[in-house]
Amino acid sequence: MEKLYVIKIGGNIIDDEQKLESFLKDFAALKGYKILVHGGGKLATKLAAQLGVEQQMIDGRRITDAETLKIVTMVYAGYINKNIVAQLQANHCNAIGLSGADGNSILAHKRQHPSIDYGFVGDVDAVNISLVHALLQQQVAIVAAPITHDQKGQLLNTNADTIAQEMARSMSSLYQVELIYSFEKSGVLLDANDDATVISKINPGYYSELKAKELIFAGMIPKLDNAFAALQKGVHKVIIGKAEQLTQLVAGEAGTAIQME
Amino acid sequence: MEKLYVIKIGGNIIDDEQKLESFLKDFAALKGYKILVHGGGKLATKLAAQLGVEQQMIDGRRITDAETLKIVTMVYAGYINKNIVAQLQANHCNAIGLSGADGNSILAHKRQHPSIDYGFVGDVDAVNISLVHALLQQQVAIVAAPITHDQKGQLLNTNADTIAQEMARSMSSLYQVELIYSFEKSGVLLDANDDATVISKINPGYYSELKAKELIFAGMIPKLDNAFAALQKGVHKVIIGKAEQLTQLVAGEAGTAIQME
Numbered sequence: 001m002e003k004l005y006v007i008k009i010g011g012n013i014i015d016d017e018q019k020l021e022s023f024l025k026d027f028a029a030l031k032g033y034k035i036l037v038h039g040g041g042k043l044a045t046k047l048a049a050q051l052g053v054e055q056q057m058i059d060g061r062r063i064t065d066a067e068t069l070k071i072v073t074m075v076y077a078g079y080i081n082k083n084i085v086a087q088l089q090a091n092h093c094n095a096i097g098l099s100g101a102d103g104n105s106i107l108a109h110k111r112q113h114p115s116i117d118y119g120f121v122g123d124v125d126a127v128n129i130s131l132v133h134a135l136l137q138q139q140v141a142i143v144a145a146p147i148t149h150d151q152k153g154q155l156l157n158t159n160a161d162t163i164a165q166e167m168a169r170s171m172s173s174l175y176q177v178e179l180i181y182s183f184e185k186s187g188v189l190l191d192a193n194d195d196a197t198v199i200s201k202i203n204p205g206y207y208s209e210l211k212a213k214e215l216i217f218a219g220m221i222p223k224l225d226n227a228f229a230a231l232q233k234g235v236h237k238v239i240i241g242k243a244e245q246l247t248q249l250v251a252g253e254a255g256t257a258i259q260m261e
Numbered sequence: 262m263e264k265l266y267v268i269k270i271g272g273n274i275i276d277d278e279q280k281l282e283s284f285l286k287d288f289a290a291l292k293g294y295k296i297l298v299h300g301g302g303k304l305a306t307k308l309a310a311q312l313g314v315e316q317q318m319i320d321g322r323r324i325t326d327a328e329t330l331k332i333v334t335m336v337y338a339g340y341i342n343k344n345i346v347a348q349l350q351a352n353h354c355n356a357i358g359l360s361g362a363d364g365n366s367i368l369a370h371k372r373q374h375p376s377i378d379y380g381f382v383g384d385v386d387a388v389n390i391s392l393v394h395a396l397l398q399q400q401v402a403i404v405a406a407p408i409t410h411d412q413k414g415q416l417l418n419t420n421a422d423t424i425a426q427e428m429a430r431s432m433s434s435l436y437q438v439e440l441i442y443s444f445e446k447s448g449v450l451l452d453a454n455d456d457a458t459v460i461s462k463i464n465p466g467y468y469s470e471l472k473a474k475e476l477i478f479a480g481m482i483p484k485l486d487n488a489f490a491a492l493q494k495g496v497h498k499v500i501i502g503k504a505e506q507l508t509q510l511v512a513g514e515a516g517t518a519i520q521m522e
Contacts, residue, residue, distance in 0.1 A: 051312070077339045078339015
C-alpha cells in the first residue's frame with residue numbers, strides 16, 4: 001500500500017501569516033500523496049463582529065445559525081481555502097481545495113441533539129473515497145475546508161479534527177495512512193509545562209501504563225483516545241506535534257507517534 | 262469528439278434565488294460533459310458596503326484593491342460557488358467547484374495597463390486542459406468561480422465571460438464545445454425591444470449582411486465579435502439566450518446559435 005499523509009492544521013497557524021507561509025512551504029515539499037485539512041482561525045469571528053452577527057458558544061462550540069453559516073462558508077471554503085491553494089501552487093505543489101459538497105467528497109447530516117440546537121452543524125456520514133483517490137492519483141494534493149453538505153442542498157459547518165479523522169479512516173482502505181495533528185505543543189508531554197518532555201512513541205500498552213501512573217495530563221486523554229480509535233479503524237499511525245516541525249514529524253524525528261505496535 | 266457544454270450564467274440569475282434554483286435543476290438534468298461558469302451578482306457589492314469597503318468603478322469595471330479581492334474571494338469562490346455545488350448535488354449532479362488556483366485550472370497575470378491600475382484583476386494565460394479533462398471524465402460537472410491565480414501565490418479577480426470563453430476555447434482541443442452565454446434577453450434580436458424577434462442562427466455571411474443593413478443593435482456587436490472569435494479558435498457553436506430556457510437553448514429550440522456554417 002502507498003503512503004498517504006492526512007495533516008490537520010489548527011487556527012493558531014491559520015491566524016499567523018508567517019507561520020502559515022512556512023508551514024505551506026514544508027507541506028509543498030513533502031513527497032507523496034497528501035491531504036491538508038484546515039480549521040478556521042479567528043477570521044470568521046472577526047468578520048461576524050464586523051457584520052454585527054452575534055456568535056453564540058455552547059461548551060466551546062459555535063452555534064451555527066444561517067448568518068454564521070454564510071460567514072464560515074465565505075471564510076473557510078472561500079478566503080482561507082483558496083489562499084492556501086494559491087500559496088501551494090506558488091510552491092510548485094499542485095493542490096485542489098474542496099468543501100464536502102465538492103465532488104460529494106464529505107457527506108454529513110445536520111446534528112441532532114436532544115436539548116441543544118447547534119444550528120447548521122454537520123456530523124460526517126461518509127467520505128467519497130473514489131473521488132479523493134482519483135484526485136490524489138492525478139498528483140494533486142487535497143486541501144479540505146471544514147464545510148460539508150447533506151446532499152439536500154444544505155451546507156454544514158463541521159469540526160476540522162473530525163474531518164481529518166474521517167478522511168484518514170476512510171482512505172485507509174486504499175492507502176497506508178499517517179494522520180498528523182499539528183497543535184501548539186511539541187507532542188504528548190510527560191510534563192505539560194515542559195516542551196522537552198515529549199514522549200516519542202505511545203502504543204496501547206504504554207498508554208495504559210501512563211494512565212495508570214497518572215503520568216499523562218488530563219487534557220491529552222480525549223486526543224489520545226481519538227487517536228487509538230483511528231488506529232482501530234485502520235489508520236496506520238497518528239502523529240501529534242508542532243506545525244512548525246512538519247518535516248520532522250513526518251520523518252519521525254519530532255512529535256509523538258501513536259501506533260498499535 | 263464528445264460534446265462539452267460551457268455555460269455562463271450572469272449575476273441576474275445568481276441574485277434571484279428562485280431563478281437560480283430552477284436553472285440549476287435544468288443544468289443538473291443536462292446529459293453529458295458540462296462546465297458552469299458563474300459571475301458574481303450583487304452580493305459582493307452588498308458585503309463591501311456592509312464592511313465599509315468603498316468600491317471604485319472605472320468604465321463599468323470594478324477596481325480590485327486588497328480588501329475587495331478578499332471580499333470577492335469569499336463571495337464568489339466561497340459562498341456562491343459552494344452553494345451552487347451543494348444545490349447541484351441535491352439534484353443528483355455530481356459537481357466540483359473550482360477557482361483558478363484549484364488544480365492550477367486557470368492561470369492568469371495581474372492586468373497591466375498604461376494609465377489605469379485595476380488592482381488585483383487577472384487576465385487569463387492558460388487553462389489546465391488535462392486537469393479539467395480528468396475531472397470531466399470522472400463524470401463530474403465543473404463549477405468555475407471568476408477568481409484566478411498567478412502561480413506566485415496571488416489570487417486575481419477575473420471576468421466570468423472571459424473565463425467561459427477561455428475554457429471553451431482551450432477544451433476545444435479535446436471536445437466539440439458549445440459555449441452558452443445566458444443573459445436577460447431571449448437571444449440576438451432584430452428589434453432590441455421585442456423579444457419575439459430572436460434570430461435563430463447567425464453565420465459569418467449573415468452577420469456581415471445584418472451589420473451592413475444596420476439591422477443589428479450596437480450593444481450586440483462586441484458580443485457577436487467575441488462569439489465569432491471563439492469559433493475561429495475552435496469552439497463549435499456559441500449560443501446566446503435566456504438562462505430560464507437552458508434546456509431549449511441546448512436543444513436548439515431557443516436563443517441564437519452562432520456558427521461558422
